Amino acid sequence: MTDNDTTIKVLPVLTAKDFASDQEAKWCPGCGDHSVLQQLKQLLPELGVAPENIVVVSGIGCSSRLPYYLATYGVHGIHGRALPMATGLKIARPDLSVWVGTGDGDALSIGGNHFIHTLRRNPDLNILLFNNEIYGLTKGQYSPTSKIGLRTVTSPSGVIDHPFNTAALTIGSGGTFFARAFDRDGKFLRSIMMRAALHRGTSLVEIYQNCPIFNNAAFEAYATPDKKADNTIYVEHEKPLVFGKGKNRGIMLDGFTPIVVDLDKEEFSTSDLWIHDERDINKASILARFADDDSLPRPFGVFYAEERITYEDALATQIKDAQKNGCWTLEELLKGENSYEIKSAN
Amino acid sequence: MTDTKKTTRQVNVTSKTSVSVLFAGDSGDGMQLTGTQFANTVAVHGTELNTFPNFPSEIRAPAGTIAGVSGFQLQFSSKPIYTPGARFDVMVAMNSAALKANLKNLHRGGIIIAGTEGFDEKNLKLAGYPEGANPLLDGSLDNYILFPVPILQLTREALKESGLSSKEIDRCKNMFVLGLLYWLYTLPLEGTMETLYAKFQKNVWMAEANIKAMKAGYFFGDETELFANLGRFDISPHKQHGIYRRVTGNEACAIALTAASKKAGLELFLGSYPITPATEILQTLAKKKKYGVKTFQAEDEIAGIVSSIGAAYGGALAATNTSGPGLALKTEALGLAVILEIPLVIINVQRGGPSTGLPTKPEQSDLFMAMYGRHGEAPLPVIAACSPVDCFYATYEAARIAVEHMTPVICLSDGYLALSSEPWEVESPDNLADIKPRFQPAREASAPPYLPYKRDERQVRSWAIPGTKGLEHRIGGLEKQNETGNVSHDPENHELMTKLRAEKIALIAESIPLQSIDNGQLKGDLLVLGWGSTYGAIKTAVEQAIEQGLSVAHAHLRYIHPFPKNLKEILGNYKQVMIPEMNSGQLVHIIRDTFLIAPVSLTKVQGVPFNEMEILTKITDLLKELQS
Numbered sequence: 001m002t003d004n005d006t007t008i009k010v011l012p013v014l015t016a017k018d019f020a021s022d023q024e025a026k027w028c029p030g031c032g033d034h035s036v037l038q039q040l041k042q043l044l045p046e047l048g049v050a051p052e053n054i055v056v057v058s059g060i061g062c063s064s065r066l067p068y069y070l071a072t073y074g075v076h077g078i079h080g081r082a083l084p085m086a087t088g089l090k091i092a093r094p095d096l097s098v099w100v101g102t103g104d105g106d107a108l109s110i111g112g113n114h115f116i117h118t119l120r121r122n123p124d125l126n127i128l129l130f131n132n133e134i135y136g137l138t139k140g141q142y143s144p145t146s147k148i149g150l151r152t153v154t155s156p157s158g159v160i161d162h163p164f165n166t167a168a169l170t171i172g173s174g175g176t177f178f179a180r181a182f183d184r185d186g187k188f189l190r191s192i193m194m195r196a197a198l199h200r201g202t203s204l205v206e207i208y209q210n211c212p213i214f215n216n217a218a219f220e221a222y223a224t225p226d227k228k229a230d231n232t233i234y235v236e237h238e239k240p241l242v243f244g245k246g247k248n249r250g251i252m253l254d255g256f257t258p259i260v261v262d263l264d265k266e267e268f269s270t271s272d273l274w275i276h277d278e279r280d281i282n283k284a285s286i287l288a289r290f291a292d293d294d295s296l297p298r299p300f301g302v303f304y305a306e307e308r309i310t311y312e313d314a315l316a317t318q319i320k321d322a323q324k325n326g327c328w329t330l331e332e333l334l335k336g337e338n339s340y341e342i343k344s345a346n
Numbered sequence: 347m348t349d350t351k352k353t354t355r356q357v358n359v360t361s362k363t364s365v366s367v368l369f370a371g372d373s374g375d376g377m378q379l380t381g382t383q384f385a386n387t388v389a390v391h392g393t394e395l396n397t398f399p400n401f402p403s404e405i406r407a408p409a410g411t412i413a414g415v416s417g418f419q420l421q422f423s424s425k426p427i428y429t430p431g432a433r434f435d436v437m438v439a440m441n442s443a444a445l446k447a448n449l450k451n452l453h454r455g456g457i458i459i460a461g462t463e464g465f466d467e468k469n470l471k472l473a474g475y476p477e478g479a480n481p482l483l484d485g486s487l488d489n490y491i492l493f494p495v496p497i498l499q500l501t502r503e504a505l506k507e508s509g510l511s512s513k514e515i516d517r518c519k520n521m522f523v524l525g526l527l528y529w530l531y532t533l534p535l536e537g538t539m540e541t542l543y544a545k546f547q548k549n550v551w552m553a554e555a556n557i558k559a560m561k562a563g564y565f566f567g568d569e570t571e572l573f574a575n576l577g578r579f580d581i582s583p584h585k586q587h588g589i590y591r592r593v594t595g596n597e598a599c600a601i602a603l604t605a606a607s608k609k610a611g612l613e614l615f616l617g618s619y620p621i622t623p624a625t626e627i628l629q630t631l632a633k634k635k636k637y638g639v640k641t642f643q644a645e646d647e648i649a650g651i652v653s654s655i656g657a658a659y660g661g662a663l664a665a666t667n668t669s670g671p672g673l674a675l676k677t678e679a680l681g682l683a684v685i686l687e688i689p690l691v692i693i694n695v696q697r698g699g700p701s702t703g704l705p706t707k708p709e710q711s712d713l714f715m716a717m718y719g720r721h722g723e724a725p726l727p728v729i730a731a732c733s734p735v736d737c738f739y740a741t742y743e744a745a746r747i748a749v750e751h752m753t754p755v756i757c758l759s760d761g762y763l764a765l766s767s768e769p770w771e772v773e774s775p776d777n778l779a780d781i782k783p784r785f786q787p788a789r790e791a792s793a794p795p796y797l798p799y800k801r802d803e804r805q806v807r808s809w810a811i812p813g814t815k816g817l818e819h820r821i822g823g824l825e826k827q828n829e830t831g832n833v834s835h836d837p838e839n840h841e842l843m844t845k846l847r848a849e850k851i852a853l854i855a856e857s858i859p860l861q862s863i864d865n866g867q868l869k870g871d872l873l874v875l876g877w878g879s880t881y882g883a884i885k886t887a888v889e890q891a892i893e894q895g896l897s898v899a900h901a902h903l904r905y906i907h908p909f910p911k912n913l914k915e916i917l918g919n920y921k922q923v924m925i926p927e928m929n930s931g932q933l934v935h936i937i938r939d940t941f942l943i944a945p946v947s948l949t950k951v952q953g954v955p956f957n958e959m960e961i962l963t964k965i966t967d968l969l970k971e972l973q974s
Binding site: 021023050051054055067071072073074075076084085086091092095113117315318321323328329331333334335336339343 | 390585589590591592593609617637640644645646659661662772815817818819820824
């Protein structure tokens with residue numbers, strides 16, 4: 001689905017400006033977070049949701065300053081805990097559009113437990129995971145997504161922790177939506193955020209985000225035009241996996257193994273290629289593992305989108321069922337179900 | 347008195363005021379069920395009642411050992427009572443370990459009903475009796491009235507034609523004991539029969555087998571010569587006419603949260619993680635969906651409280667329940683709730699600590715943590731419940747303060763209150779205090795900007811919930827500028843906000859009731875000051891001391907932070923203040939620190955509640971000292 005396919009009501013009176021708060025963004029110049037904020041401000045007016053019905057929740061870290069810069073409701077919580085906060089809010093108020101701004105440290109390290117459990121429960125949240133593969137706010141320590149060998153202040157000899165694969169973790173945790181975007185590709189990022197907003201359930205958007213101070217050029221391989229063509233692949237539902245400068249390369253599945261084929265050679269055509277299917281969890285799992293193999297291009301786009309009942313809807317159904325004969329009264333509550341009458345004293 | 351058609355032989359029935367009974371056996375012997383059934387019957391009979399279960403933390407500790415003993419103690423009386431009894435008058439011991447573990451708490455001259463099969467060679471060995479020793483035979487129980495009863499054999503005989511498997515038959519032996527006790531205390535069988543028929547609706551034969559075992563126990567008392575000299579007892583009803591229900595402390599907490607949400611017109615949200623002995627609050631509320639209650643079993647304690655903070659931000663009456671280790675995990679989030687200034691109820695059901703400590707045993711050792719256990723300066727109200735029924739009123743009050751003063755409130759209960767039960771005269775909704783949330787109304791675009799941290803005369807900010815037009819604002823854990831709530835690192839502002847947050851809590855003292863004297867004269871020699879579950883033991887001890895003509899009074903604190911405004915004056919009206927606590931003297935520290943007086947501390951850190959005799963002894967000793 002692209003921007004053009006969306007049939008949501010656009011509020012003509014609201015623009016990005018209406019979603020900018022009076023606070024100046026305090027991220028470093030050149031930080032990828034500015035780009036995400038900019039795209040979100042552009043997107044929010046397109047959602048057709050009034051600003052008072054949007055809440056942005058965050059934890060701690062550079063990315064978690066996001067709520068302060070948007071003229072919606074916002075809560076900046078504590079480190080790692082944005083997801084349970086957003087879950088509690090969504091359960092109490094299913095009517096709200098709830099967004100979460102979090103980072104690789106906040107969501108995957110200190111908040112790792114909440115991350116997996118939120119995904120399996122599937123509350124309708126839109127999670128923007130700013131992945132810069134570094135701890136920025138605490139000044140440059142390695143994160144759970146830092147590459148092996150990365151030298152930081154806490155890994156002077158190089159990182160020896162095997163990094164998390166966010167896509168695989170999301171799918172493995174029972175998540176119903178995973179997409180990857182890139183801070184430099186604003187328009188695409190916005191289209192992915194729109195898809196996240198439209199997905200009913202927990203939408204996990206991993207955003208490769210450059211930290212110019214502590215981990216500059218971590219995603220350079222996908223950034224410059226010449227490298228980008230060969231190192232990235234943009235997946236689209238029901239379209240073959242094609243990439244390369246002249247769209248001349250493709251991905252074929254040999255059993256469970258993805259292989260890169262050259263479409264310029266006569267032996268392969270696009271009809272031999274892997275056709276992307278967002279609903280196929282097995283293919284999504286293979287796609288998720290591309291990040292572990294340097295010979296494969298890095299996928300961007302919606303890997304996986306599954307329709308599954310949200311936590312708050314399932315709970316609401318149980319409550320509705322319990323109340324099918326009406327909501328019980330305070331008198332009934334106080335009396336209880338095992339009360340007894342004492343007729344007289346001795 | 348009973349439903350039985352059989353005429354009872356001429357056996358003496360003696361009237362008694364109070365009896366304390368212990369049902370003790372192996373954790374697989376069904377003693378909790380037996381005790382609960384007996385309690386239900388005496389409650390409906392209209393006597394005063396207090397129960398206390400005592401069981402190991404293991405679900406199935408090794409059978410026959412001391413560690414595996416499960417007990418259910420209850421006291422019933424024809425006058426008001428406040429404890430399950432310091433010592434028991436009657437002990438049912440299904441095996442030798444049950445006897446050995448509990449004999450020290452049986453009154454001299456008390457009755458022992460011993461299931462003889464539990465005293466065979468194997469069981470005696472498991473209980474740690476020396477080889478060849480058998481307390482049922484060796485005269486070591488001569489100071490008690492001993493009734494050895496072949497409970498298992500008699501149950502098997504009664505049910506031999508029931509068609510049940512031998513395992514099922516053996517499991518009915520607790521019903522035999524129950525029937526025997528009903529006979530002994532001239533109590534009716536109908537209540538338990540109704541319960542059994544309801545429980546085994548689909549297996550009526552199972553209900554009938556249990557009833558047959560119970561009747562066999564009843565007739566055994568009737569027919570055997572064993573009890574001829576002892577006779578039967580009667581404890582006459584005391585309760586006034588009315589509708590009652592029996593609640594445990596944990597159930598009362600759950601009902602209170604639901605009631606508060608109804609009264610306040612808010613939805614109730616409980617974010618929680620199972621932990622002994624607080625779990626029944628979550629379990630009870632999970633069954634209250636017909637009242638619109640939303641419960642969320644979170645992945646951990648932290649998610650439990652943080653999800654509640656999210657719900658509170660959204661405008662729900664939000665609560666979380668836990669015990670010591672869980673409260674420790676929640677403390678960072680409590681700081682967030684303090685700085686966000688949102689309503690939140692935290693029920694902490696205290697248990698023995700530190701660490702995993704004594705999970706199933708009560709202690710009052712989290713008072714310091716409730717008062718001070720947060721980083722930075724993060725004051726919040728602390729209130730305590732003093733009886734199972736009072737868990738309702740304390741929790742309700744915690745919810746009222748939280749909502750009306752926009753603050754997290756810690757409500758302290760403990761493992762003793764949580765699992766103990768008493769009859770509660772059904773409360774009328776009209777008697778419950780109003781709870782009025784101060785929601786900020788929507789703002790016109792032309793109106794001045796909304797100031798989330800603007801305060802009223804009580805220093806309370808308004809509750810601006812998402813969905814309200816014109817109030818879009820951002821708040822968080824970072825220090826805020828006064829009134830605007832914008833992030834601020836200004837030194838003077840931080841000091842001002844710290845003071846304002848503390849002042850808001852201190853000002854709650856203006857709206858809570860003054861401290862009252864529970865019992866005794868307004869001035870005198872000794873004030874026994876208590877808090878929490880020590881209420882029953884102190885109440886009983888002070889009653890007895892006053893009967894002896896001693897100049898002693900009892901005050902019990904509901905509000906520990908802030909203290910009632912007149913507490914200083916009250917403390918000054920007595921020559922000496924004594925504080926009994928199930929910790930090493932935490933309230934003593936706080937009272938000494940606040941009022942610069944030196945109370946006497948009486949402490950017990952055994953995972954076992956005080957009994958009235960311990961407190962009475964201390965009262966007597968102190969008054970002797972004062973007079974000399």
